[in-house]
Amino acid sequence: MKSVGNFLLSVWLILEGLSGVIMPTDEGKINFFFAIPRFSLLKGVFPYLGLLAGAIILVQTINDIKNNRPMFLVALWAIAICVAELVGLLNTPFVYAVHLLGMGAGYFLLKEWQQAQKVSQVVGEK
């Protein structure tokens, strides 16, 4: 059960990423590589997938936020961005706040990685 949230988050990121490069936008402007029109039918499912992933990770991390702060913020970001997409709040100030939240999560993820590097260096020197 614990891995489900992270797995769904990974799948959601991959699908969103793919959708951005292989699907036309709503305006039909960006066809970065090539367009697969039928794939766009799936796009409606993506926010629900992200929402589910975010909710599961949130439940997993909420009891130990101090230890899981980056993933807790990632969960909040995923939920917020998906809600924004579902209720049509994209291109509003709310989304800027969500992006700031995402950047905060990104900062903590980088900090966690830096900390892990530092520890592995110290252990290596031992």
Added chain:
Amino acid sequence: MTGLERVPGKLVLGIYLIFAGIVSILNLAFLMPFVYIAGAVAGMLLIQEAAPAPGAAATPEAVKNIGKVRPDDLTRIAGITPEVSNALNAAKIKTYVTLGKTKPETLKKILAKAGAELANIDPSGWPRQARLADKGRWDEMEPVDESGQETKA
């Protein structure tokens, strides 16, 4: 083997989130395809991290570790031997944060429960050391020798 598998998924996820935030806030639409690619790469790396190493059996445990905080090496703290570390881990104390929040009296009880050999160890300095370790302030910590014992100057 591309070398990409050595890049931590969470690192790429962090870069993606910051990149996506900047691109979206500054409305740099021409960079959006790269944002999508970064997101997809982060997702792939996170999934890859859950996969077992080549030759290893696929275990549910490996999948569980995706995006999860790993236990800290408690033996980095002066006075904590591998045996003590095992006893602490058994009591769900696996990270510097948790150890930093645990009272010395509780640690005493855990050690006493773990066996007579550990019962006489003084854990009073461990929470403070753990808090320093959690903050990465390794220079301020008491040095440890090979056995994990505190080094006396």
